Amino acid sequence: MADTQIAIRLEKVTKTFGEVVANKDVSLEVRRGEILALLGENGSGKTTLMNMIAGIYYPDGGQIYLGGQAVDIRSPRDALALGIGMIHQHFKLVDVFTAAENIALSMDAAERFDLKRVRDKARAICEKYEFGLDLEQKVYEMSVSQKQTLEIVKVLYRGADILILDEPTAVLTPQETEKLFNVIRNMKADGKAVVIITHKLHEVLAISDRVAILRKGEYIDTVDTKTATEASLTEMMVGQKVELNIERPTPENTVRRLAIHNLSVTSEEGIKLLDNVSFEAFGGEILGIAGISGNGQKELLEAIAGLQPTERGSDVQFFAPGKGRAMELLGMSPRDIREAGVHLSFVPEDRLGMGLVGSMGMTGNMMLKSYGKGRTPILDQKAPRALAEEIREELGVVTPDLNTPVSRLSGGNVQKVLVGREIAASPIVLMTAYAVRGLDINTSYTIYHLLNEQKKKGVAVVYVGEDLDVLLALCDRILVLCGGKVNGILPGATATKEEVGLRMTQLQKEVQQ
Amino acid sequence: MSGAAENTIKKEPLVRIVKRDGATFPQKVAVRVVAILLALVVDAIFIFGVTGLNPLGVYSVMWGGTFSNPTRFSWAMRDLATLLCIGIALAPAFKMRFWNIGAEGQVLMGGLVTALVMVYFGNSLPAPVLFATMLVASVAAGALWGFIPAWFKAHWNTNETLFTLMMNYVATSIVACMTNIMRGKASSLGTLNKATKAGWFPAIAGQRYTINIIVVIVLTFAVYAYLKYSKHGYEITVVGESENTARYAGINVRRVIIRTMLISGAICGICGFLIVAGKDQTISTTSAGGQGFTAIIVAWLAKFNTFYMALISFLLIFLSRGASEISSVYSLNEYATDIVTGIILFFILGSEFFINFRLIWRGKAPKLTKEGK
Numbered sequence: 053m054a055d056t057q058i059a060i061r062l063e064k065v066t067k068t069f070g071e072v073v074a075n076k077d078v079s080l081e082v083r084r085g086e087i088l089a090l091l092g093e094n095g096s097g098k099t100t101l102m103n104m105i106a107g108i109y110y111p112d113g114g115q116i117y118l119g120g121q122a123v124d125i126r127s128p129r130d131a132l133a134l135g136i137g138m139i140h141q142h143f144k145l146v147d148v149f150t151a152a153e154n155i156a157l158s159m160d161a162a163e164r165f166d167l168k169r170v171r172d173k174a175r176a177i178c179e180k181y182e183f184g185l186d187l188e189q190k191v192y193e194m195s196v197s198q199k200q201t202l203e204i205v206k207v208l209y210r211g212a213d214i215l216i217l218d219e220p221t222a223v224l225t226p227q228e229t230e231k232l233f234n235v236i237r238n239m240k241a242d243g244k245a246v247v248i249i250t251h252k253l254h255e256v257l258a259i260s261d262r263v264a265i266l267r268k269g270e271y272i273d274t275v276d277t278k279t280a281t282e283a284s285l286t287e288m289m290v291g292q293k294v295e296l297n298i299e300r301p302t303p304e305n306t307v308r309r310l311a312i313h314n315l316s317v318t319s320e321e322g323i324k325l326l327d328n329v330s331f332e333a334f335g336g337e338i339l340g341i342a343g344i345s346g347n348g349q350k351e352l353l354e355a356i357a358g359l360q361p362t363e364r365g366s367d368v369q370f371f372a373p374g375k376g377r378a379m380e381l382l383g384m385s386p387r388d389i390r391e392a393g394v395h396l397s398f399v400p401e402d403r404l405g406m407g408l409v410g411s412m413g414m415t416g417n418m419m420l421k422s423y424g425k426g427r428t429p430i431l432d433q434k435a436p437r438a439l440a441e442e443i444r445e446e447l448g449v450v451t452p453d454l455n456t457p458v459s460r461l462s463g464g465n466v467q468k469v470l471v472g473r474e475i476a477a478s479p480i481v482l483m484t485a486y487a488v489r490g491l492d493i494n495t496s497y498t499i500y501h502l503l504n505e506q507k508k509k510g511v512a513v514v515y516v517g518e519d520l521d522v523l524l525a526l527c528d529r530i531l532v533l534c535g536g537k538v539n540g541i542l543p544g545a546t547a548t549k550e551e552v553g554l555r556m557t558q559l560q561k562e563v564q565q
Numbered sequence: 566m567s568g569a570a571e572n573t574i575k576k577e578p579l580v581r582i583v584k585r586d587g588a589t590f591p592q593k594v595a596v597r598v599v600a601i602l603l604a605l606v607v608d609a610i611f612i613f614g615v616t617g618l619n620p621l622g623v624y625s626v627m628w629g630g631t632f633s634n635p636t637r638f639s640w641a642m643r644d645l646a647t648l649l650c651i652g653i654a655l656a657p658a659f660k661m662r663f664w665n666i667g668a669e670g671q672v673l674m675g676g677l678v679t680a681l682v683m684v685y686f687g688n689s690l691p692a693p694v695l696f697a698t699m700l701v702a703s704v705a706a707g708a709l710w711g712f713i714p715a716w717f718k719a720h721w722n723t724n725e726t727l728f729t730l731m732m733n734y735v736a737t738s739i740v741a742c743m744t745n746i747m748r749g750k751a752s753s754l755g756t757l758n759k760a761t762k763a764g765w766f767p768a769i770a771g772q773r774y775t776i777n778i779i780v781v782i783v784l785t786f787a788v789y790a791y792l793k794y795s796k797h798g799y800e801i802t803v804v805g806e807s808e809n810t811a812r813y814a815g816i817n818v819r820r821v822i823i824r825t826m827l828i829s830g831a832i833c834g835i836c837g838f839l840i841v842a843g844k845d846q847t848i849s850t851t852s853a854g855g856q857g858f859t860a861i862i863v864a865w866l867a868k869f870n871t872f873y874m875a876l877i878s879f880l881l882i883f884l885s886r887g888a889s890e891i892s893s894v895y896s897l898n899e900y901a902t903d904i905v906t907g908i909i910l911f912f913i914l915g916s917e918f919f920i921n922f923r924l925i926w927r928g929k930a931p932k933l934t935k936e937g938k
Contacts, residue, residue: 070584110581126578359812387815398813406809409802416799420814423799431796 058120059084059214059245060105060136065114067100074100077114078271080264082214087236087246089260089277091253091289093492095462097269098249099141102216106138107131132158137207138216143199145191151202152187155209170209177208181238184231197228204235215239216247221255233259251289253282267291290493298500298525300544301508306334308371309481309512310356311378316363317351317536325351326362327536333481335373338503338513340527340544342520344556348536349516350401353483357398358386370394373480390421397479399471401486401516407470410459414440414451414469417458421477443472447498464495471499475506482506483514488522500526520549534559581925588920600916604909611904616897623891623905630890631883641882643774643844646781647836649878651860653781653788654832656869657825658711660792662805663718667729669857670736671710671830673850675703675837677740679764680754680848683841684747687763695764699838707834708827710736715826719819733857737850744849753849757841766843777843784832789871801825833857866914884909 061081067074075097082088092098103109105116107128115122118134125131131138145154156170171187178185185201194202200220207215217236221229236246236259250256256263256277263280265272265288272288286294310333317326326348333339343349354360356368362382369378372394381389381396389396400406408417418436426432440454447468451461458466467487474482484503488496503526507513517523523530527544532555539555588596609620631641651668658665682699690698714728744754758764769775792798804811804821811818840852859881867873888902 110578357813385815385817386813387817390815400813402809405807406813409806409810411806412802416802419799420803420810423796424815429795429797431794431799 057083059118061117061120062101062105063115063117065101065104065111065116067097067104067109067112073269075104075111075266076269078266078269079114080271080274082245082247084213084245085240085243086261087240087248087259088274089256089263090247090249090266091251091256091263091285092266093251093289094464094490095268095492096266096289098266099218100269101266102138102218102247102249105131105136105214106216107136108138132207132210132212135211135213136216137210137212137214139200139203139207139218139220141218141222143203145199145202147192148190150188150190151185151194151205154191154202155187155206158206158210174205174209177205181208181235181242183235196223197232200224200232201235208239213243214245214247216249218249219251220248221250221252229255253285256280256285257282265289286493294493294497298497298522299504300526300528301504303334303337303507303528305510306336307373307510309333309335311367311369311371312356313367313369315352315355315366315368317348317355317360317366318363325536326355329533329536329538331531331538331541333512333514335480335510335512336507337528338507338515338526340523340530341514341516341533342523342530342552342556343533345518347533347556349485349533351536352533353398353400353485353514353516356381356481356483357396358382358384358389370396370481386421387424395478395480397474397477397482399467399474399482399484399487401489403466403470404459408458408466411457413453413455413457414444414449415454417469418443418473418476420473439473439476443469443476447472463490464492467491467495467499471502475502479506479511481512481514483516485516486518487515489518520552524549524552532556579927582922583925585921585923593920596916596919597913600912600919601909604912607912608905608908611908616895616901618895623895626891626894627887627905630887637886639772639774641886642778644886645875645878645882646774646777647840647844648856648860648863648882649875650781650784650836650839651833651856652863652867652874652878653784653871654829654836655860655864656788656871656874657792657798657801658829659864660805660869661801661822661825663715663822663826663829664726665711665714665729665826665829666726666861667710667714667732667857668833668860669853669855670729670733671707671833672837672840672853672857673733673736673740673848674710675707675834676841676848676852677736677743677837678702678706678834679838679841680757681743683757683764684754687758688761692763696842699764699842700835703834703838704831705834707837708831711826711828711830711833712823715823719822740848740850740852753852754847756846758846764842765846774843777839780835780839784835785871785875788832792869792871797821797824880913881910 059082063079064077065079066076078101090098090102100109104111105125107125107130110126116125117123123134125134125136146157149157152167152171152174155174156165156167159165159170174187177183183201183205185198185205189198191199191202200223204215220232224232236248239246248260257280260277262274263277263285264274265285267289283296286296312332313330315326315329316324319325329348329352341349341352351360355362355366358381366382368381370381371378379392379394381394384392404410409420415433415437418439419431422436423431437454443449444451444454449465449468449472451465458469461469471484471487487499487503491499500522503513503515515523515527524544524547529541530544530547530552531541532539532552534556537559539559542552605624612618612620612623629637631637651672654671655665655668679699679702682695682702686695686698710732714723714725714732717723717728718725744751748754766773766776792801800811800816800821803814803816804818808818811821837852841848845852863874863877863881866877884906888906891897891905892899892902
């Protein structure tokens, strides 16, 4: 133990995948008794870098030192033997086992199988760091947060003193996040080294001691959290100054475009997913839809788009420009809606599983909704190619070729292709679900800007989002969904985060009547 | 922990596998040529070590299985046409991710109705009308055998793999039943219309199988174009990729599933027609000869490109004809010749791995720096 201060040190670590350089000459160190935040945008190589420490990948170049000693980590088993444990974004647990049994699974081959001893040891760990974990509970009965706790206990059980958490808060509610942070602080107090991978700035500022920043696979710098601000971190992360303000132009000449009455959807299992939802959407404004994921957002948009069967008594009316009479959309298929001249654009949550065909290039995806035009049985590929070229230019889509399968593009580029196509269809109503999920800051702001442009053109924009700060800054009105019910529609300019958050979790009296 | 740390210091792994970013065309050709050469070397060791024969002699006999004389070659082309035809039939279904394992049955049904038309109308209808009737009947029968599982899949999401597989046994039993009804305990219907040759494809340019070959060539181009340039082909790709995307795009998924399987079954039916009218002039339970299953390999290896399918069908036919030639010339056990052709196939298929991946040996990686001790 030459240097007890430094737990792990990377020197010029490089990893490439084919021609893609995921990490280039990254050097950084993690100290004992500190929380290091590894900050970077999506695709900046944070997870790849940590995977090399955890033995998932083997570096193409460079060296990893543990306590001053050069080590070769060839497998997760090696990593654990060295006291390095990683908690991945996707949990690796056996559903039908209890917590204790899952912990026992990670035992050494040499260790004697004794569930009682496992339980005792695990209980001691839980008490020490204040984990709330029922060791007898089966994994399939656990919430996401409980599963995550179990993963951490599992790693600690194996004696890890260097912990790496990959975006641990992505799946947690604010309260659960606070609990997790307390546990992390307890581990730090115990002298463990903790690395937390994240791209959320306020979390970095709240929990870490130091921040290491990666950009496009390259190491930028490590700074003390005390001296950092959101703006300074963003600048390092993105490489340029970013204006973190979202515009909200005042709505002008709003016209009613959609009127939804008593919309109800029941799942095949008989669960009410949407319960008598009624609201209106206007051209020239952005209507935000807030809610905890899975509270009916998906069903709401899909019902309007003709993809979701609805209950009797539901009603979705569309008001076309220049026509007095409303048109009933329910009962029509997406093709019927299109052929009736309703310009309804929809950016679904599942981009590659619903909005795009992953194996096709940009050209093939441009014609997804328009390929059927004309009477000829031959596919027209010219117009879509021109459109693809135009979108590539205008939105700066990075793709080697217009025929490169879109599934090979980065998340941001995939979304640009999808949003680009939907906007190119000159919509009257534009619905987007989690339009910026997983996108980097620059692309996110590009999308906000595009939505605002559509709003100014008089399009009725429906924006389903998860980031309350963005919803409050971007939307003119915010509809809160809770348990499939409309739990209030608030003006975006005056609503507070607390109020929206409260309505997301608790039904208000006025609605319950 | 420090003790453990020292104990687990290990060397870089001996070999690592890395994905290639699209090999260039010369690289692909080179990998395959090397694979074939290696296969021949390994085969030579096997042949000499086990049988003591001169490997070069064996290879030339094998080559002769397809190329020694025009008759051999025309037989090879005949078999190629049959195998390729079924592969082509499977392409649209597989592209839609509909696992049609039922080509065998679809071919048999097409062949059976062709034979029945020959038996019952062979001597009463003029030749053009007779051939047209045979074609229409075989298409209808094959399409029906494709339609049934497709309809169940479209409406109740039944498992098409099992369904189409079971339909094979039904078809085989129907053929067995018909031969029994018509000819007693015979295993086939016997050569049909032997005297009049009604419903037999005529020889063209001295070749008995010319029509079979022409029909399959036309189908090769037609299905390639259908999948690549038609709206239907586009729909098939979208449905195959994701049904959700297809619904989102407004594609009627049920209709596409049923339509595509009608086409797939119909082409299988045509293949049955070609087998009966252009090759065997009879029908039996073994008329399809397992080609309906071999064609699955053909379709997959070619990634549903009908032109690649032609190459792969040729390779398979060449190997199987070569193998039977070796075993008859040297009176070798069939298992031995199967090993010879199996090794070649193994190397060719295995070379795909080296087209998609490359290996990095210990110490050969582009290590940048390793100082700092």
